[in-house]
Amino acid sequence: xxxxxxxxxxxxxxEIYKVINDALILKxxxxxxxxxxxxxxxxxxxxxxxxxxxxxxxxxxxIRQLGGxxxxxxxxxxGMGKRESVHDVAKVLSRFFDLIxxxxxxxxxxxxFAGFANVPVINALTDLLHPCQIMGDVMTIxxxxxxxxxxxxxxxxxxGNNIANSWVNIASRIPLDLRxxxxxxxxxxxxxLERAKEAAVSKITITSDPVEAVNGVDVIYTDVWASMGEKxxxxxxxxKLRPFQVNKKLLSHAKD
Numbered sequence: 140x141x142x143x144x145x146x147x148x149x150x151x152x153x154e155i156y157k158v159i160n161d162a163l164i165l166k167x168x169x170x171x172x173x174x175x176x177x178x179x180x181x182x183x184x185x186x187x188x189x190x191x192x193x194x195x196x197x198x199x200x201x202i203r204q205l206g207g208x209x210x211x212x213x214x215x216x217x218g219m220g221k222r223e224s225v226h227d228v229a230k231v232l233s234r235f236f237d238l239i240x241x242x243x244x245x246x247x248x249x250x251x252f253a254g255f256a257n258v259p260v261i262n263a264l265t266d267l268l269h270p271c272q273i274m275g276d277v278m279t280i281x282x283x284x285x286x287x288x289x290x291x292x293x294x295x296x297x298x299g300n301n302i303a304n305s306w307v308n309i310a311s312r313i314p315l316d317l318r319x320x321x322x323x324x325x326x327x328x329x330x331x332l333e334r335a336k337e338a339a340v341s342k343i344t345i346t347s348d349p350v351e352a353v354n355g356v357d358v359i360y361t362d363v364w365a366s367m368g369e370k371x372x373x374x375x376x377x378x379k380l381r382p383f384q385v386n387k388k389l390l391s392h393a394k395d
């Protein structure tokens with residue numbers, strides 16, 4: 140039975156820790172002859188409806204380092220939902236590839252695509268979640284802090300974007316002291332937040348006070364003023380979110 144990675148909540152805490160530990164080992168082996176060729180003979184489709192630099196580079200290089208081959212498809216080439224239906228694209232790519240990595244607009248479209256695909260699907264970003272980004276960041280925190288459990292993390296800025304949602308999402312699986320500092324109209328997705336609270340794994344605080352958010356934390360995390368595709372909202376968001384800018388004054392309230 141195939142396994143998708145559309146959300147951090149698709150994995151158990153044990154599986155998240157295993158992915159992080161395996162990734163740390165692979166990082167140490169990178170560039171050496173000891174890198175395992177576990178994707179030898181496998182082919183991955185990268186279907187990116189939205190532009191990307193770091194995410195595309197990470198998947199292209201990572202898959203090839205592990206022995207796999209990649210083929211990139213842009214929005215113009217596929218026209219999913221316009222020239223080709225979601226169903227047809229998923230079925231066709233499933234016949235040619237062993238894995239599909241998709242970066243798209245609507246999370247609902249991703250879920251629909253994964254339902255039709257016969258091979259594993261990885262979420263490389265939607266409007267709701269960006270799980271691979273958070274897994275990479277958790278790995279970095281583990282490298283710098285020596286652990287991830289019980290780490291206090293403050294996300295300050297646009298609390299309604301896919302990054303903030305993804306932090307809340309992973310907090311439903313691994314124990315964190317997670318604080319989201321944002322304006323009242325830009326809080327995380329209600330359904331994701333409710334599920335995380337029901338899981339009762341982490342302490343989650345939503346506050347409109349940036350100092351309260353970062354007070355004594357181990358890690359401060361932020362993102363853009365407005366997400367990709369929200370260019371017209373940048374000026375308004377920047378004005379409202381200015382108090383949440385990460386600067387020397389705000390950093391002074393975190394741990395040394």
